[in-house]
Amino acid sequence: MAQTITEKILAFHAGLKAVEAGQLIEAKVDVALANDVTAPIAIDEFEKLGVKTVFDNERVILIPDHFTPNKDIKSAEQAKLVREFAQKHDLKNYFEIGRVGIEHVLLPEQGLVLPGDLIVGADSHTCTYGALGAFATGVGSTDLAVAMATGRVWFKVPETIKVVYHGKPQAWVEGKDLILYTIGQLKVDGALYQAIEMTGEAIDELPMYGRMSMANMAIEAGAKNGIIAPDEITLDYVRPRAQRDYTLFASDPDAAYCRTIEIDVAAIRPQVAYPPSPDKSRSVDQAAADNIAIDQVVIGSCTNGRIEDFRLAASLLKGRKAAPFMRLLIIPGTPDVYRQMIKEGLTEIFLDADALISPPTCGPCLGGHMGVLAAGERAVATTNRNFVGRMGHPESEVYLSNPAVAAASAIMGRIATPEEI
């Protein structure tokens, strides 16, 4: 029976020859992940199960990245719970601050998630790892508790939407723009309960960091997972990092899809998603014409917190300054990204541009800390969500973009195109 890559990975982990859309399966997980917001509830539920140990102390991964460095007493208490659990169960992949990064930048970088894996994370952007050719999806804390204890999760096999990206992208168009454009087409529930498989020449040529921005945002169309079949680009990324074996899967040519969407990449300009939803994407030219004054720019997050993202931002910020009365925040995704930024002289460029460089953290992305917005303030962010109140006060606004548009906007003090610089 012809199968999609998603079906093959699910079948493999369920110990079945084949699965089909709609089927309920129980599958073995390769990695179970939680963060400082979701782990405390998962730990509570885990205790109720009455088991003594986690299913595998290398594959239960806890990442305190949201409110760390602890922003207040309550978050310190949460982080403490997570730390104590990690110590008690001798978790090999607990990352303390200093080593911690934003989970979805850190795990691929450290080779902890690999092609062919089945990964569940108590974080909706767990779908990022689909960029490596894995099945990765977000679950809640209770599902995660069961996965931590048993190494198993139940799933309904999703139907797959195939999105084919034809042609070559224009200058300044990033993976982020392709996915913002796609969500604009699909809308926030356009892929509800479904998988999104991304293919086509433009994906074949897209570097890993761009693929990760794309898979990261599959959830913003409601998808269960986003996935890109592994190829040479994937293997070049994975080989030096992998800490265990992995398996490559690909869709059969005659696999069944519920829908196919064709997108001409050459026609897409950099995108800006207007508040309050990631599906309100328009071209950056429109946004620039709308003359939208901004108070803050955030470059970072699990969508765009990789070294290539900062190179791109630095290429525009070099020798320039952030507009007066405008806060520019640079948040490297992991300590390794930070170190590389220093090595390449990017930190110097950002400091000269009057940017603030934060330690790796989710921070302002979820309105947590390190750059929360006041009523009436507006930000451009390379993050993935711009719901009401996402970065602070319910009357603040977030516009989503790629790092080049964000950097250009920081310089101009309003939403601007990279060409204006």
Place this chain on the structure above:
Amino acid sequence: MNNIQGKAWKFGDDVDTDAIIPARYLNTSDPEELAKYCMEDADPGFARKVKVGDIIVAGKNFGCGSSREHAPIAIKAVGVDCVVAPTFARIFYRNAFNTGLLILESAEASAAIADGNEVSIDSTTGMIKDLTSGLEFQARPVPDFMQKLLDDGGLIQHWRKRLMEK
């Protein structure tokens, strides 16, 4: 809990988890604390106005966005035992079952029930009655597998049982 009766609170499409419980309050997982801020960014003051037994009637894709289980926990803790909507976001759907929040899918009920109407719900049959208008709606049946989880008392109890049998 077979019968739920209360006032309907209407919300629109795509109510996201940041609206249900803003991330700025996620530095705790205490249900009572979370309840204070339930729906704050969609309807400020909701937590003070809502009464135990009331029902949320929302548009499509309720609970989209993050995986935070704090969302169904906050809704339950504020006293709402059931959410009616045409569709639910995937992770929220699972989380609701796992935390014991009843969710019913009915596009008709979601469209027809007006804000403030008195509604009664039979949680075993999925029958939704709008007592103000007299209209009745049958929600989509819960999939067998989910029903089994519910019968076992939720995912954790289901697994406890399985692990004990081993």
